[in-house]
Amino acid sequence: MLSKACQYAIKSLIYLAKHNDRAYIPLSEISKNINSPEAFTSKILQKLVSAKMVISTKGSRGGFQIINHEKILLGDIVEAIDGSNLSEGCFLGLPECSCQNPCPVHFKYVELKNKLNTFLFQISIDELVDIGSMVI
Amino acid sequence: MLSKACQYAIKSLIYLAKHNDRAYIPLSEISKNINSPEAFTSKILQKLVSAKMVISTKGSRGGFQIINHEKILLGDIVEAIDGSNLSEGCFLGLPECSCQNPCPVHFKYVELKNKLNTFLFQISIDELVDIGSMVI
DNA sequence: CATAAATTGGACAATATTGTCCAAATAACC
DNA sequence: GGTTATTTGGACAATATTGTCCAATTTATG
Numbered sequence: 001m002l003s004k005a006c007q008y009a010i011k012s013l014i015y016l017a018k019h020n021d022r023a024y025i026p027l028s029e030i031s032k033n034i035n036s037p038e039a040f041t042s043k044i045l046q047k048l049v050s051a052k053m054v055i056s057t058k059g060s061r062g063g064f065q066i067i068n069h070e071k072i073l074l075g076d077i078v079e080a081i082d083g084s085n086l087s088e089g090c091f092l093g094l095p096e097c098s099c100q101n102p103c104p105v106h107f108k109y110v111e112l113k114n115k116l117n118t119f120l121f122q123i124s125i126d127e128l129v130d131i132g133s134m135v136i
Numbered sequence: 137m138l139s140k141a142c143q144y145a146i147k148s149l150i151y152l153a154k155h156n157d158r159a160y161i162p163l164s165e166i167s168k169n170i171n172s173p174e175a176f177t178s179k180i181l182q183k184l185v186s187a188k189m190v191i192s193t194k195g196s197r198g199g200f201q202i203i204n205h206e207k208i209l210l211g212d213i214v215e216a217i218d219g220s221n222l223s224e225g226c227f228l229g230l231p232e233c234s235c236q237n238p239c240p241v242h243f244k245y246v247e248l249k250n251k252l253n254t255f256l257f258q259i260s261i262d263e264l265v266d267i268g269s270m271v272i
Numbered sequence: 273c274a275t276a277a278a279t280t281g282g283a284c285a286a287t288a289t290t291g292t293c294c295a296a297a298t299a300a301c302c
Numbered sequence: 303g304g305t306t307a308t309t310t311g312g313a314c315a316a317t318a319t320t321g322t323c324c325a326a327t328t329t330a331t332g
Contacts, residue, residue: 001137001222004290007229014240026308040291046310059299060307074241086137093143104150104264105210108255115251119244128240140320162278176321182280194279195329 002078002086008036009044009081010074010125013053016066017129024056024063044081051080066125075120086120087113138214138222144172145180145217146210149189149261152202160192160199180217187216202261211256222256223249 002010011034019025027045031038045064048054053072056064066072079085090097090106097103099110138146147170155161163181167174181200184190189208192200202208215221226233226242233239235246 001225002227002229004229007227011228024308028308037291039293042309043291043311049309056309057299058297058307058309060305061300062298062308064309089137091138091143092147093138093140102268104268105259106268108259112251112255115248119248123241123244131238131240160278164278173321175323178279179281179321185279192279193329194277194327196275196277197330198278198328200279 003082005040005044006078006081008034008041009048009077011036012041012045012064013048013066013069013072013077013125014128016054016064017069017125020066020069024061024065026063030064047081048077051076053077053080069129070124070126072125073121074123074125075117077125078120087116139218141176141180142214142217144170144177145184145213146261147172148177148181148200149184149202149205149208149213150264152190152200153205153261153265156202156205160197160201162199166200183217184213187212189213189216205265206260206262208261209257210259210261211253213261214256223252 012030015030015034016025027038027042030036030045031041034041045054045056049056049064053068053076054064054066056062075085090103091109092103092105094103097106099106148166151166151170152161163174163178166172166181167177170177181190181192185192185200189204189212190200190202192198211221226239227245228239228241230239233242235242
């Protein structure tokens with residue numbers, strides 16, 4: 001359902017939020033702990049930096065730090081990484097589909113999209129820090 | 137959300153169901169009407185044939201015909217085409233995620249997956265034939 | 273039986289996503 | 303000031319998805 005890139009982004013942010021008491025955290029540590037390819041994760045962190053969810057500094061003792069953890073929602077991350085929001089558009093891909101001119105699944109899909117949007121835009125990274133036995 | 141292949145598959149099946157009174161319907165007519173690339177749609181129809189949702193005959197007056205329209209659910213189509221069911225697996229891609237060992241979003245995601253499964257496995261092609269002003 | 277209209281299947285091409293490598297820039301520290 | 307530990311950015315590679323082309327086969331029909 002989610003792209004790999006988004007999964008790595010969310011895991012990175014959870015890891016950063018969990019270790020936010022410490023100073024900058026290097027890429028190598030993040031990717032080791034969330035079990036992701038390092039160079040690819042680097043690209044993803046760059047996107048999170050330009051989305052202002054994360055700040056970074058180069059050099060020794062450099063790395064990444066999450067900012068505004070309480071305000072970062074899953075949906076924001078998906079939009080920042082994929083450029084769209086998972087629940088956008090028609091289920092069948094019809095560009096002209098709308099409530100006025102619905103495709104056959106339009107109204108049932110609208111309901112589903114509402115649930116999806118609730119899921120994506122009510123869960124913040126902050127909330128996830130203490131949940132789950134999973135080691136991230 | 138859905139792959140292009142699945143979108144073409146569902147549209148093809150809706151088109152076939154709408155014209156099920158007539159005999160075999162050729163690929164050219166289907167792809168023209170659902171506005172899909174013909175050769176690619178051909179591959180997809182082949183998969184629907186091996187999934188026994190559609191029968192086909194070669195040669196003049198040949199084409200495709202949907203069978204058991206009332207029994208074909210959206211989820212079945214997605215499984216036949218993509219080989220998996222959209223709601224499978226962990227949101228974050230963790231293979232060891234489960235209710236016993238949940239990832240941070242596990243329980244909220246389970247709820248969403250239930251809605252998705254309801255959407256996918258309660259809607260049959262049959263139901264969609266008369267719904268929607270959209271021309272398919 | 274020849275021709276036309278169709279599916280089938282294999283090989284290939286284009287594009288998107290995922291992933292890797294490396295040089296350059298930068299910051300801390302001895 | 304040199305060395306080490308980092309991010310950044312660009313080019314490239316691998317894989318998956320989407321899409322195309324064409325020859326072979328099959329069926330109906332005149």
